[in-house]
Amino acid sequence: MAYSGFKIPGHPDEFGGVFFGTHFVMQVWPAIDLRGGKCVRLRQGDYQQETIFALDPVTAARQFADQGATHLHIVDLEGAREGLPVNLPSVQEILEAVKIECELGGGIRDEQSVQELLGFGLTRLVIGTSALTDPEWFRSACHKYPGKLVLGIDARDGRAATDGWLNTSNVAAIELARQFANEPLAAIIYTDIATDGMMAGPNVAAMAEMQAAVDVPIVASGGVTTLEDVARLAAAGLAGCIIGRALYEGTLSLAEAIRVAKGEPLSKTH
Numbered sequence: 001m002a003y004s005g006f007k008i009p010g011h012p013d014e015f016g017g018v019f020f021g022t023h024f025v026m027q028v029w030p031a032i033d034l035r036g037g038k039c040v041r042l043r044q045g046d047y048q049q050e051t052i053f054a055l056d057p058v059t060a061a062r063q064f065a066d067q068g069a070t071h072l073h074i075v076d077l078e079g080a081r082e083g084l085p086v087n088l089p090s091v092q093e094i095l096e097a098v099k100i101e102c103e104l105g106g107g108i109r110d111e112q113s114v115q116e117l118l119g120f121g122l123t124r125l126v127i128g129t130s131a132l133t134d135p136e137w138f139r140s141a142c143h144k145y146p147g148k149l150v151l152g153i154d155a156r157d158g159r160a161a162t163d164g165w166l167n168t169s170n171v172a173a174i175e176l177a178r179q180f181a182n183e184p185l186a187a188i189i190y191t192d193i194a195t196d197g198m199m200a201g202p203n204v205a206a207m208a209e210m211q212a213a214v215d216v217p218i219v220a221s222g223g224v225t226t227l228e229d230v231a232r233l234a235a236a237g238l239a240g241c242i243i244g245r246a247l248y249e250g251t252l253s254l255a256e257a258i259r260v261a262k263g264e265p266l267s268k269t270h
Contacts, residue, residue, distance in 0.1 A: 026233065026261040027240035029073040029103070029219065030064040030247055030254055032057050032094070034087040039248075040077070053248040057090050058097045064247075065098040067254040072102045073189075073242050075126075079107025083129075085117065095121045105152050105189075109134075114141060118148060124186045128152035132160055132169060132176065139183055146184035150219075153177060154191040155206070161193060174213050181214040187239060188214070191221040201229050208236040225251050230260045 033040050039057040053060070061072060074094065078086040084107045085091075091104060104117060105126030117125055124147075131138040131151055142149050154161045155173040177188055190210045192203040202223040211218040217239030224230060224243045230252070233241045241261070246252050260266060 025263070026230075026238055027071055027219070028069070028230070028254070028258050028261045029071045029240055029242045030069050031073045031075065031242050031244035032060055033075045033077055033244065034090050035077040037087060037090050058093045061094045061098045064254060065100055068258050069254060070100050071240075072098065072100055074102060074104045076104065076106030080105070080129075081107075083107055083109055085113060088120075091122075092120060103150060105150070111137075111141065114145060114149070118145065124148050124150050126150040126152040126189055128154060128160075131180065132171060135179065139180065142180070142183040142185060147186050150186045151177070151180055151188045152191070153188060154193055156193045158206075174210060177210060177214045177216070181216055185216050187217040187219050189219045189221055189242065192223065194222075201225055202233060202241075204232050204236055207233060207238055211237050211239070227252050227256055227260050227266055230257045231266060234261050234263060
């Protein structure tokens, strides 16, 4: 089953994507991972393999917006480990600095956090651990905040990981997605931990398999390094992709990635 929705040419659909004719434009979400109020990236989710890329995440957010970003993916790394949002001052500063759609993940595990964070002006929230450990709560939250919650599935060897990737469950990633496929989710972010931060390309086959398994927009995360990677994900029918380390290390241009995500051909000089 592939994602299909009511198509209004040139207008956002209910999930935030845009259709032009019958062509769905893949969204590009540049990533800002927060730790200690700084913009960092990890390798394979390992907190001991951290690289600080920008002391000021607000500057990074502004640069992404200036390069054409209309979406921003923010992760509270400490929140993911601690079980509650930690870097809220930085998140609020980002929201004040850029007027684009921002989503936040990391440590969002109760009703109060969901309500407060949406009240800050975040477009949507990414929830992973609680969906696995308390599925009934997550299901009810999806209905209370339709189109505002994203199911975050972080997979190690095809199985869902929790608590900031510190623990791996026995639940298959695709089965977890199917469990919530009929709820009013904004999307599912599917992260392949093995490729995350490794600059070796995404696991396109796994991403395409997930997109084919459920009628929910799938946003691919992990390993997007080149414009070819973006083109492959778009061709595979993914609703969106998250790009992190590659933008900070300059292996691809955000503006070019957005262009390629629209289905435009790769330039000969990229």
